[in-house]
Amino acid sequence: MMRIKPVPIIKGAALAALVVCAVIQTGMLWFSRTDGSLFDSIFAPRRESLGDALLIAVKPFRLTVGADGSFDSRVSDIAYMSGQKAIPSEAFAAYQAALAELFRSGGFVGAEQADWAAYLSGSSLVAEYAVSMPSDIFTRCLGGSGGLLSSRFPDFSSVVIVPGFVIFVNGGGEAWRFTAPVEPPPIADEAPGFRSVSSALAGMTAFAGNAFLPDWPEDTLEYNQLALENPYTLNGDLLYSTIQSGITVFFENPSVVRPSSVNGIYTFTDESTVVRYNPDGTLEYASFRSSAGGADTFEEAFSAAVAFIERDPARPRDYYLSSYENTGSGWAFSFDCAAGGFPIYFSERLTVGAFMSVTVEGGEVSRYTHYAFIPTVSQEQTAQAGRQNLADAARGTEAGYEPGSLTEMTLGYRLDGADTAKLYWFVNENGVRSSGPAR
DSSP states (O other): OOOOOOOOSSHHHHHHHHHEEEEEHHHHHHHHOOOSSSOOOOOOOOOOOOGHHHHHOOOOEEEEEEEEEEEEEEEESSEEEEEEEEOOOOOHHHHHHHHHHHHHHHHEEEEEEHHHOOOOOOOSEEEEEEEEEEHHHHHHTTTTOSSSTTTOOSSSEEEEEEEEEEEEOTTSSSEEEEEOSSSOOOOOOOOOEEEEEEETTTTOOOBBSSSSEEEESEEEEEEEEEEEOTTTEEEEEEEHHHHHHHHGGGGGGGGGOOEEEEETTEEEESSSSSEOOTTSEEEEEEEEOOOOOOOHHHHHHHHHHHHHHHHHHTTOEEEEEEEEEEOSSSSEEEEEETTEEEEEETTTTTOOOSEEEEEEETTTTEEEEEEEOOOEEEEEEEEEEEEEHHHHHHHGGGTTTOOOOOOEEEEEOOOSSSSSSSSEEEEETTTEEEEEEEO
16 A cells, blocks of 8 residues: 655754644644534555455445346445455346446447336346446446447436346436346345335336335334444443544554543544544544645545545444545545445434545545444344335325425434434435434
């Protein structure tokens, strides 16, 4: 891994003291901001291993295998990093293989309006993204080249694989069909307690396009609650020593780090870096080291972001790209996570935008925030979810939903600051997401 050389020691105690004070004051100014934009890092990207990290860039938010009107939708365990190695699920490996066939021997058929009912009537594999994915970046992340996709369309949000074809669909219902020698994988025998139904196949007119809705045969679904582990606690108590031990990965020389604690806020600094742990469980990192690199491509920046996240001992195991932005001076990425087959969302009362946010500038991670709780499916605490939202979706206008007003209706774990979380129904109506108890 490329690393910036340590800053030479400044001779002269007075000058050194002034520099340290300036860094600390600058850090406090950064951390006094309320817009969530903080940070800068010593870690450069692992350019020799871009490929594995970039699989997380093309990892979809949801991957659904369908056969004969039955669908197995998974939001978690699609692919995850283990050190510097990406571990894909069987369905994701099949998705990768189909895309490789597309780039190897695919041919463009033409543009069309998305016909979800036709796409999903037989065997299928559907990859849905939480972001609008640019076709040129997508091609490069998969190791492809040329304009097979980008010459036809700029971006997409879903990929549909049916026998003999790969179809890209954007959020406006436009689609582009390509021929390729591909076959969707068989649907898994085991399921996480439920299957999914297609709103398009079920004739649910309240939905625009298609949405996969979780479904189960009984009146209620018994599920495992989510447990949230704070890695900086011991027996439920937040310990200064555990925080100090956990944040050493953010410093080149932990022995020179200066700690402080005021009103439950733990701050650690050296000559160029400030790390802060807040009472709400968010970890904020800022380095004021000047970048020595040039402009980043998406691939280089994303690889640096994932390499940095993988150094954090408090990272979640299963995360996906939920937003990105070219800032002009670099790239800003947000990541969210999932567990037990369900997405994890924050309640409205928590002022947390994403599980993790990373900014990369000049070849280095420049900013990092992390909601420092590790989500795991509890093996001890269970609860039940009801079907009321499914019934309302089927009723459509009778339940108050206008035709085409819904784009999402899914179960997800809702975090509200407690150490456990239950499933809630999350509904996106006219571009606004709301949540309610899973009755």
